[in-house]
Amino acid sequence: MDQFADLQTLLKKKRAELDERVHRIKDDARHISDPLEQDSKERAVQQENDEVQDALEKEAQIELQAIDRALARMTSGRYGLCRDCGNPIAIERLRALPYTDRCIDCAR
Numbered sequence: 001m002d003q004f005a006d007l008q009t010l011l012k013k014k015r016a017e018l019d020e021r022v023h024r025i026k027d028d029a030r031h032i033s034d035p036l037e038q039d040s041k042e043r044a045v046q047q048e049n050d051e052v053q054d055a056l057e058k059e060a061q062i063e064l065q066a067i068d069r070a071l072a073r074m075t076s077g078r079y080g081l082c083r084d085c086g087n088p089i090a091i092e093r094l095r096a097l098p099y100t101d102r103c104i105d106c107a108r
């Protein structure tokens, strides 16, 4: 019996969502469905939009990496242990933040 099985399912689902989001952002940035406008004002708006998309993509990538690390910790059996003090992380905390690698005391 794996006590983290449901959290693993949750993380994998979240990972798939983020992965899809990143791909969508990348497609948007390439202007596949919406080519760059000839008009310079319109283009400025698009480029501004690209910057926002860029920031969103970075955010999603950071979250993806955190999820990957959590899934790797599950595989190696270190999941649920605090990175700093080595104590088990409270299950309530893991449920709220499944990819955390610090207990509440060390995160403070």
Ligand SMILES: [Zn+2]
Binding pocket: 082, 083, 084, 085, 086, 087, 102, 103, 104, 105, 106, 107
């Ligand atoms: Zn700790």
